Amino acid sequence: MIPLDWYLILAAALFALGLFGVLARKNAVAILMGVELMLNAVNINLLAFWRYRAPDQPVGMAFAVIVFAVAAAEVAVGLALFIAVYRRFNSVAADEINLLKW
Amino acid sequence: MTAMQIVFLLTAVVALFSAFRVVTTPNMVHAALWLIVTLSSVAVLYVLLSASFFAVVQIVVYVGAIAILMMFVVMLTRREMRDRGPQLGKQWPWAAVLAVLAFGGLTWLVRSAALPASPVGEVPATSVADLGAALVNPGGFVIPFEIASVLLLAALIGAVYVAWTRRNS
Amino acid sequence: MGILSQPVGAIAEWLRNLLLGWGLSPGLTTVLLYLIGAGVLATLVQTWVIFLIWYERKIIGRFQDRLGPNRVGPYGLLQPFADFIKIMTKEVIIPEGADKPIYILGPIVMDAGVLMLWAVIPLMPMVGMDINVAALYTIAVGAFATLGILMSGWASNNKFALVSAIRTVAQMISYEVPTVLALLVPVLLAGTMSLQGIVEAQHVWYIVAAPLAFLIYFISSVAEVGRTPFDLLEAESEIVAGFHIEYSGMVFAIFYVGDFLHAFTIGALAAVLFLGGWRGPGAEAFPLLGLLYLWIKAFAVYFLVVWARGSLPRVRIDQMMNFSWKFLTPLALVLLVLTAVLDYFVAGWGAWGQALSHLVMNLVVGWLVLRYLQAWEKARAARRPVVAQPGQYPVARPPRPAVAETSTEAAS
Numbered sequence: 001m002i003p004l005d006w007y008l009i010l011a012a013a014l015f016a017l018g019l020f021g022v023l024a025r026k027n028a029v030a031i032l033m034g035v036e037l038m039l040n041a042v043n044i045n046l047l048a049f050w051r052y053r054a055p056d057q058p059v060g061m062a063f064a065v066i067v068f069a070v071a072a073a074e075v076a077v078g079l080a081l082f083i084a085v086y087r088r089f090n091s092v093a094a095d096e097i098n099l100l101k102w
Numbered sequence: 103m104t105a106m107q108i109v110f111l112l113t114a115v116v117a118l119f120s121a122f123r124v125v126t127t128p129n130m131v132h133a134a135l136w137l138i139v140t141l142s143s144v145a146v147l148y149v150l151l152s153a154s155f156f157a158v159v160q161i162v163v164y165v166g167a168i169a170i171l172m173m174f175v176v177m178l179t180r181r182e183m184r185d186r187g188p189q190l191g192k193q194w195p196w197a198a199v200l201a202v203l204a205f206g207g208l209t210w211l212v213r214s215a216a217l218p219a220s221p222v223g224e225v226p227a228t229s230v231a232d233l234g235a236a237l238v239n240p241g242g243f244v245i246p247f248e249i250a251s252v253l254l255l256a257a258l259i260g261a262v263y264v265a266w267t268r269r270n271s
Numbered sequence: 272m273g274i275l276s277q278p279v280g281a282i283a284e285w286l287r288n289l290l291l292g293w294g295l296s297p298g299l300t301t302v303l304l305y306l307i308g309a310g311v312l313a314t315l316v317q318t319w320v321i322f323l324i325w326y327e328r329k330i331i332g333r334f335q336d337r338l339g340p341n342r343v344g345p346y347g348l349l350q351p352f353a354d355f356i357k358i359m360t361k362e363v364i365i366p367e368g369a370d371k372p373i374y375i376l377g378p379i380v381m382d383a384g385v386l387m388l389w390a391v392i393p394l395m396p397m398v399g400m401d402i403n404v405a406a407l408y409t410i411a412v413g414a415f416a417t418l419g420i421l422m423s424g425w426a427s428n429n430k431f432a433l434v435s436a437i438r439t440v441a442q443m444i445s446y447e448v449p450t451v452l453a454l455l456v457p458v459l460l461a462g463t464m465s466l467q468g469i470v471e472a473q474h475v476w477y478i479v480a481a482p483l484a485f486l487i488y489f490i491s492s493v494a495e496v497g498r499t500p501f502d503l504l505e506a507e508s509e510i511v512a513g514f515h516i517e518y519s520g521m522v523f524a525i526f527y528v529g530d531f532l533h534a535f536t537i538g539a540l541a542a543v544l545f546l547g548g549w550r551g552p553g554a555e556a557f558p559l560l561g562l563l564y565l566w567i568k569a570f571a572v573y574f575l576v577v578w579a580r581g582s583l584p585r586v587r588i589d590q591m592m593n594f595s596w597k598f599l600t601p602l603a604l605v606l607l608v609l610t611a612v613l614d615y616f617v618a619g620w621g622a623w624g625q626a627l628s629h630l631v632m633n634l635v636v637g638w639l640v641l642r643y644l645q646a647w648e649k650a651r652a653a654r655r656p657v658v659a660q661p662g663q664y665p666v667a668r669p670p671r672p673a674v675a676e677t678s679t680e681a682a683s
Contacts, residue, residue, distance in 0.1 A: 001220035002110050008212040010114045016205035021125030023197030024190045033137050040144050051151045052218050055225045058236040062243045068163050069250040073257035075168045079175045080261035086179040105298045158407045166414030174440055
C-alpha cells in the first residue's frame with residue numbers, strides 16, 4: 001500500500017508550487033490559479049487523513065466538501081472582480097493596479 | 103513496489119509537472135489547461151484514496167466549472183492572442199525561496215511525525231450516504247454546511263453585481 | 272458460466288485464464304483486462320457511428336422530402352464508408368498562428384469525453400462499470416466535451432471559432448444546471464446514483480413517474496450536445512461553422528464522429544435513466560436481449576433528436592439563455608422538491624401506486640406551467656404595440672412616413 005507520507009509530501013509540493021504562483025505571477029488570474037493549487041493540496045491532506053485515520057467517520061469528507069464550496073465561491077467572486085478591474089484598467093496585471101498606492 | 107504505488111508515482115509526477123507549468127508558463131491559456139491536468143490528476147489521487155465521490159466532484163467543480171471559467175476570463179481580459187513579456191514579477195526569486203522553504207518545512211514536519219504506512223480498516227460502502235446524512239444532521243455539520251451555502255449564494259450575487267455593466271453608462 | 276447467460280463475463284474469464292496461463296501476475300492481469308475492455312468498447316462504439324451517420328442522413332432526407340444517400344451499396348448503407356475514404360485522403364491543414372498541440376488535442380479531448388460516458392452505461396445486466404456515483408460521473412465527463420470545443424475554438428486563431436467557443440461555454444454551463452436537476456429525479460426515485468441500480472429499480476419506467484423530468488433532461492442534453500434547435504455554436508449563417516471552421520481531414524472527422532456519438536449517447540443515457548435501460552421480457556435470462564432492448568430504446572430517443580433537427584429552427588442566443596435560466600431551471604427545481612416530498616408520502620404504495628401518484632403530480636405541474644405560459648404570452652401580447660385596430664383587420668399597413676429611418680428614431 002501507499003504510505004501516508006507520500007500523499008502528504010505530494011500535497012506539500014503542490015502547496016509550495018501554488019505559493020510560488022501566488023507570490024511570483026503578475027497576472028491576477030494566474031494568482032487565482034495558485035490559490036486553487038493550494039486549496040487542492042489542502043484537500044488531498046484532508047482526504048488522505050480521512051482515509052488513513054478514520055474512514056468510518058464522515059468528518060474528513062465534510063471538511064473537504066466545505067473546501068470545495070469555498071473554492072468555488074472564491075473563484076466566482078475573484079473572476080468577477082478581475083473582469084471589473086479589466087474594464088477599469090485595461091489590464092489584469094497585479095502590479096499595474098495601484099490606485100490605492102500612494 | 104505494488105501496482106498502486108506505481109500508479110501513485112505516475113500520477114504524482116504528472117500532477118507536479120503540470121502544476122509547475124501552471125506557475126511558469128507565459129501563455130495564460132496554457133496555464134489554465136495545465137491547471138486542468140493538475141486537477142484531473144488530483145481526482146485520480148482521490149480514486150486511489152477510495153473517495154470516488156470526491157474524484158467525480160473534483161471533475162465537476164474544478165474541470166467543469168472553475169478551470170473553464172478561468173479560461174473564459176483569460177480570453178476576456180486581453181486583446182492579444184498571446185501574452186508577451188515576462189510573466190513573473192521581479193520578486194520571483196524571493197517567492198521561489200519562500201516556496202522551497204515552505205516545502206522543506208512541511209516535508210520535515212511530515213518526516214518527523216510517526217505516520218501510518220497503510221490505511222486503517224475499509225471504507226464503509228455507505229460512506230457517501232453517511233456524508234450526506236452528516237451534512238444535514240443538527241448534531242453533525244449542518245451549521246458549517248448552511249454557512250457554506252449562504253457563502254455560495256452571496257458569491258453568486260456578488261459576482262453578478264461586480265461584473266454587471268449598466269446599459270446607459 | 273455460459274456464453275448466453277453471461278456473455279462478457281465468460282469472455283473475460285477465458286481471457287483472464289489465458290493471461291494467467293502466460294505467467295502474468297493477477298494484478299497486472301486485472302489492469303490488462305480493464306484496458307482491453309475499454310479498448311473494445313471504445314472501438315465498437317466509434318465504429319457504430321458509421322451506421323448512425325447513415326441513419327441520421329436517411330431520416331433527415333425523408334424529413335426534407337428527399338431520399339437521402341442511396342447510391343453506394345443497398346439503401347446507401349455504404350455511403351459513410353465512401354465519406355470516410357474521402358475525408359481520410361484530405362490534407363490536415365493547421366492554420367497560421369494556431370496553437371498546434373492544443374489544436375490537435377481539442378477534437379481528441381472532445382471525443383474522449385463522449386467515449387468516457389460509455390464506461391458507465393449498463394449495456395446489459397451485469398455489464399459496465401458499476402460505480403456508485405455513475406449518475407454524477409455522466410455530468411462530470413460532459414465537461415471534457417465542452418473543454419475540447421473550447422480548446423479547439425481558441426487554438427484555431429480564428430475569430431469565428433473563438434466566438435463559437437465562448438458561446439459553447441455559455442450554453443453548456445447554463446444547460447448543465449437543468450440537466451443535473453432533472454437527473455436527480457430518477458436518482459431520487461431509485462435511491463441510488465449507480466446507473467445499474469437505477470435500471471434495476473425501474474419496475475415501472477421512470478418516464479411514467481417523471482415525464483416532465485424526462486422532457487427537461489432531453490431538452491437540456493440536446494442543448495449540451497449542441498444539436499438543433501440549440502446549435503448556436505456552429506450556426507452556419509452567423510459564424511460560418513463555429514469551432515471547427517479551420518479543421519479538415521481526419522481531425523475534422525474526429526469532431527464529426529464525436530458529435531454523432533454524443534447525440535446517440537444522450538439517447539442511450541435517457542433510455543437508461545427513464546426508459547428502463549436493458550429491461551424487457553427475458554432480459555435477465557439472456558443478457559444479449561437486454562442489449563437489443565437498450566439499443567431500440569436509445570434509437571427511439573435518438574430519433575427524437577433527429578426529428579427536432581429536421582423540424583425546428585435555431586433559437587436566438589438570448590432566447591436560449593432565458594429558456595434555461597428562467598424556465599427549465601426553476602421548473603426542474605420545483606419538480607425535484609415536489610418529487611422528494613411526494614416520494615416520502617407514497618413510500619409504501621407499491622411500484623405502480625408510486626408511479627401513478629408521481630404521474631398525477633407531474634400532470635398537475637405541467638398543466639399549471641402551461642396555464643402560466645398562456646397568461647405570460649397574453650401579457651406579452653398586450654404589451655406589444657398594436658398596428659391594426661380590432662375590427663379593421665385585414666387592413667393595409669399604414670403608409671410609411673417619407674422621411675429616413677434615422678430621423679423617425681430621433682423624433683420618437
